[in-house]
Amino acid sequence: MIHILGNFYHWRTVALLSLFPYIIFLVIIFTWPESPAWLVSRKEFEKSKKAFYWLREHSEEAEKELYELIRAQKDKPADINNSSFNEKVVQFLKKFTRKGFVKLIVIIMFSGLLLETCGRHIFPAYALQIIGEVTGDKSQSFHYTLALDIIITTSAIFSSVLVKICKRRTLLFVSGFCALFILFSVCTYLYLVSKAIISNNYTWIPISLFVLYFILANLGCTPIPLALLGEVLPLAYRGSGSAVAGLVMSLIMVVALQITPYLLESVKVYGTFTVFGSAMGLSLVTGFILYYPRQKTELCRRLKIISITEDLGTRKS
Known part of the structure; x- marks a missing residue:
């Protein structure tokens, strides 16, 4: 919709129109109950139960x-919630000395890097310039962009189904490494075209490769890093971890969006996607080694232990 509106209206008009969905969403959010974890931290257990079952319904x-949520809070020493502001700041900074917390931040950092370097925000922002350079015909870049938008949106919707029925680790790394291979293939092709080694008359080849790349990237590299944010942060780290995660991911997005125009100008499309592809590959390799264990149940078990032990203020497990 933004690409369609941007083709007919000034960007300020598009920005103004974009405010209305945010206003609607804000009104809807006001109808939600408070977070169960926050209510538990305030020892409002009955309200927490109502909010929890409103969100999750009744199940074993x-x-x-x-x-576990309520028990961890009830066992927490009473003086933790009554700490002064300075003491809370010290407690927050001490978390950076704990291996568990630092590892979670590293996971989130590489998840954010993967999310941005796979083109989650970069391509929609600079789609017209990218497609215009690839095809060599800026008059048709708008139509190519719309076609890619439809394909990307469809694959993103389909990924919501795959995340439910496939193992996330398998889905992430299979789709991620396949997408990376396609990306480097299209970069190589565009580089050879720029050096006049290959004819530039076959524009359907890079466009088709980009279509395949974005389908694969949206199947795993886009939804799973976002899903990780809701899974890897236990209650003990949820507040501070979410704050740090928001800061880290926002910085990565801003840096990626700011350097993209300079990369497109200096090293063209093939160089730009080579840079982002290299960062994407680094994230995937790091993720394969570091995070998302083979057994999700083992991950949940260990994070639950971390949550309970940290809430109890002890290092014993």
Whole structure:
């Protein structure tokens, strides 16, 4: 919709129109109950139960999770919630000395790097310039961009289904490494075209490769890093971890968006995507080694132990 509106209206008009969905969403958010974890931290257990079941409905798994949430809070020393502001700041900074917290931040950092370097925000922002350079015909770049938008949106919707039925680790790394291979292939092709080694009459080849790349990238590299944010942060780290995660991911997005125009100008499309592809490959390799263990149940078990032990203010497990 933004690409369509941007083709007919000034960007300030588009920005103004974009405010209305945010206003609607804000009104909807005001109808939501408070976070169960926040209510538990304030010892409002009955309200927390109502909010929790409103979100998750009644099930055996939900009841166990709620029980652990409330038990951890009830066992927490009373003086933790009554700490002064300075003491809370010190407690927050001390978390950076804990291996568990630092590892989670590293996971989130590379997840954010993967999310941005796969083109989550970069391509929509500079689609017309990228497609115009690839095809060599800026008059048709708008139509190519719309076609790619439809394909990307469809694959993103389809990924919501795949995330539910496939193992996330398998989906992430299979689609991620395949997408990376396609990306480097199209970069190589565009480089050879720029050096007149290959004819530039076959524009359907790079466009088709880009279509395949964005389909694969949107199947795993886009949804799973976002899903990780809701899974890897236990209650003990949720507030501080979310704050740091928001800062880190926002910085990565801003840096990626700011350097893209300079890369497109200096090293063209093939160089730009080579740079981002290299960072994407680094994120995937790091993720393969570091995060997302083979067994999700093992991840949840260890994070639950971290959450309970940190809430109890002890290093014992």
